Amino acid sequence: MVAIIDYDAGNIRSVEKAVALLGHDAIVTRKRGELLAADHVILPGVGAFGEAMARLHRYELVSAIGEVVEKKIPFLGICLGLQLMFESSEEAPGVAGLGLLPGKIVRIPDGENLKIPHIGWNSLSFPNPGRLFQGIAEGAYVYFVHSYYLQADEPQIVKAATEYGTLIHASVERDNLFACQFHPEKSSETGLKILQNFLEI
Numbered sequence: 486m487v488a489i490i491d492y493d494a495g496n497i498r499s500v501e502k503a504v505a506l507l508g509h510d511a512i513v514t515r516k517r518g519e520l521l522a523a524d525h526v527i528l529p530g531v532g533a534f535g536e537a538m539a540r541l542h543r544y545e546l547v548s549a550i551g552e553v554v555e556k557k558i559p560f561l562g563i564c565l566g567l568q569l570m571f572e573s574s575e576e577a578p579g580v581a582g583l584g585l586l587p588g589k590i591v592r593i594p595d596g597e598n599l600k601i602p603h604i605g606w607n608s609l610s611f612p613n614p615g616r617l618f619q620g621i622a623e624g625a626y627v628y629f630v631h632s633y634y635l636q637a638d639e640p641q642i643v644k645a646a647t648e649y650g651t652l653i654h655a656s657v658e659r660d661n662l663f664a665c666q667f668h669p670e671k672s673s674e675t676g677l678k679i680l681q682n683f684l685e686i
């Protein structure tokens with residue numbers, strides 16, 4: 486069973502559909518018991534960092550997520566979900582993230598011919614081997630929608646990167662923690678392969 490965390494964020498249903506398309510049972514839940522009983526847990530999300538953290542606290546999901554991580558259940562953050570896994574974001578000064586991994590979220594710098602938010606397909610490079618990208622070719626394209634991006638403190642956890650006016654840490658992995666700034670559920674066959682790799686861990 487794959488548990489998708491329900492905290493009133495956008496994009497939950499498209500992740501649920503992608504998981505089902507891959508032949509896995511999915512449940513959208515905010516119940517601690519269901520999260521801890523799952524084989525895999527996904528934290529999706531589209532929206533603002535501060536509001537999202539407030540909802541995670543309101544639904545008592547912060548401690549539940551901590552228990553999921555301690556139990557070594559494979560955990561995947563998608564888009565805003567990736568950002569929430571880190572310590573802080575320039576989007577919401579003073580608001581602490583989940584702090585599951587060291588690093589911060591910063592705004593994509595303004596530049597000539599750069600539209601923000603960054604919406605569209607970008608190619609990936611793989612600075613370190615990652616389990617999500619087994620069978621994925623260097624330069625594969627995935628779909629992004631974001632105005633803020635990750636600067637991870639530990640270079641070795643960065644498994645995929647892309648360029649959009651600056652170097653963007655597009656995916657990370659450490660132990661049972663995985664995260665993608667892009668949307669695998671909206672990234673065609675490449676994205677489905679990435680999700681399948683996660684669900685087989």
